[in-house]
Amino acid sequence: MFTVQPLACALGAELSGVDLTLELSPKIFKELRRLLVEYEVVFFRDQDISPAQHRSLAASFGPLQTHPAYNTVEGFPEITILESTAENPSKIEAWHSDMTFREHPPLGTVLRSKIIPAQGGDTLWASMTAAYDGLSTPMQKFLADLTAEHDFSYGFKESLAEPGGRDRLAQAVADNPPVIHPVIRTHPESGKKVIFVNSLFTTRILELNNGESEDVLKFLFEHVVTAEYSCRFRWAPNSIAIWDNRSTQHKPINDYFPAHRMLQRITIDGDLPY
Numbered sequence: 335m336f337t338v339q340p341l342a343c344a345l346g347a348e349l350s351g352v353d354l355t356l357e358l359s360p361k362i363f364k365e366l367r368r369l370l371v372e373y374e375v376v377f378f379r380d381q382d383i384s385p386a387q388h389r390s391l392a393a394s395f396g397p398l399q400t401h402p403a404y405n406t407v408e409g410f411p412e413i414t415i416l417e418s419t420a421e422n423p424s425k426i427e428a429w430h431s432d433m434t435f436r437e438h439p440p441l442g443t444v445l446r447s448k449i450i451p452a453q454g455g456d457t458l459w460a461s462m463t464a465a466y467d468g469l470s471t472p473m474q475k476f477l478a479d480l481t482a483e484h485d486f487s488y489g490f491k492e493s494l495a496e497p498g499g500r501d502r503l504a505q506a507v508a509d510n511p512p513v514i515h516p517v518i519r520t521h522p523e524s525g526k527k528v529i530f531v532n533s534l535f536t537t538r539i540l541e542l543n544n545g546e547s548e549d550v551l552k553f554l555f556e557h558v559v560t561a562e563y564s565c566r567f568r569w570a571p572n573s574i575a576i577w578d579n580r581s582t583q584h585k586p587i588n589d590y591f592p593a594h595r596m597l598q599r600i601t602i603d604g605d606l607p608y
């Protein structure tokens with residue numbers, strides 16, 4: 335079974351004692367899922383899994399998604415390649431949950447590292463459960479019934495502004511019109527309340543006027559990344575992070591330019607936020 339080494343007080347645990355190149359028994363998988371919901375992001379080291387093993391691990395949690403804007407591993411359309419080079423550095427810098435522009439945002443993400451810079455390139459995660467718990471009761475009540483718009487075009491605005499970007503992403507834009515999610519969602523497994531707006535994809539709160547919406551979102555985007563709600567992971571090749579995308583946000587630290595960094599990601603289908 336797993337040995338659990340908690341990382342920070344709000345979230346995160348490093349797990350060891352289980353070989354992910356082997357098929358997980360139902361009992362071990364059930365424990366992994368329980369640990370994921372409890373710790374919100376879990377990490378493994380020195381797990382040199384193949385693309386098929388990566389897919390099989392992610393598929394244990396549920397059906398898999400594909401992403402409209404990223405390259406994929408040959409023969410594995412579910413495995414997106416997140417790569418940053420001197421010629422084509424990563425453009426995602428904002429805190430976010432993955433793909434909240436979907437009506438059913440991912441349940442979670444299984445990210446494995448292949449090429450990691452000698453220094454830098456860490457990732458931060460923040461607990462949206464802790465962030466919600468850190469709000470005053472009047473603020474929790476104020477946010478309770480609000481809804482917000484999430485938009486693929488907003489999150490990928492820099493890629494769309496590149497020469498040829500609008501043509502390259504035309505289908506992705508057409509397939510992903512803006513969606514509406516509750517500002518505060520209930521985690522379907524833990525029953526806990528979490529803040530579910532993020533600075534990459536959330537554009538506005540529908541029930542507020544424009545100025546109010548901007549100010550409330552600005553407050554929430556700063557609040558959710560309070561250091562005490564976060565943890566930080568130092569990657570090495572063959573590390574794996576599995577995060578609960580319903581209860582966390584993350585941010586890649588882009589401090590390693592022009593070094594090469596490459597990870598491979600699978601997102602797992604989630605349900606309709608409520």
Ligand SMILES: [Fe+2]
Pocket residue numbers: 430431432584
């Ligand atoms: Fe992400």
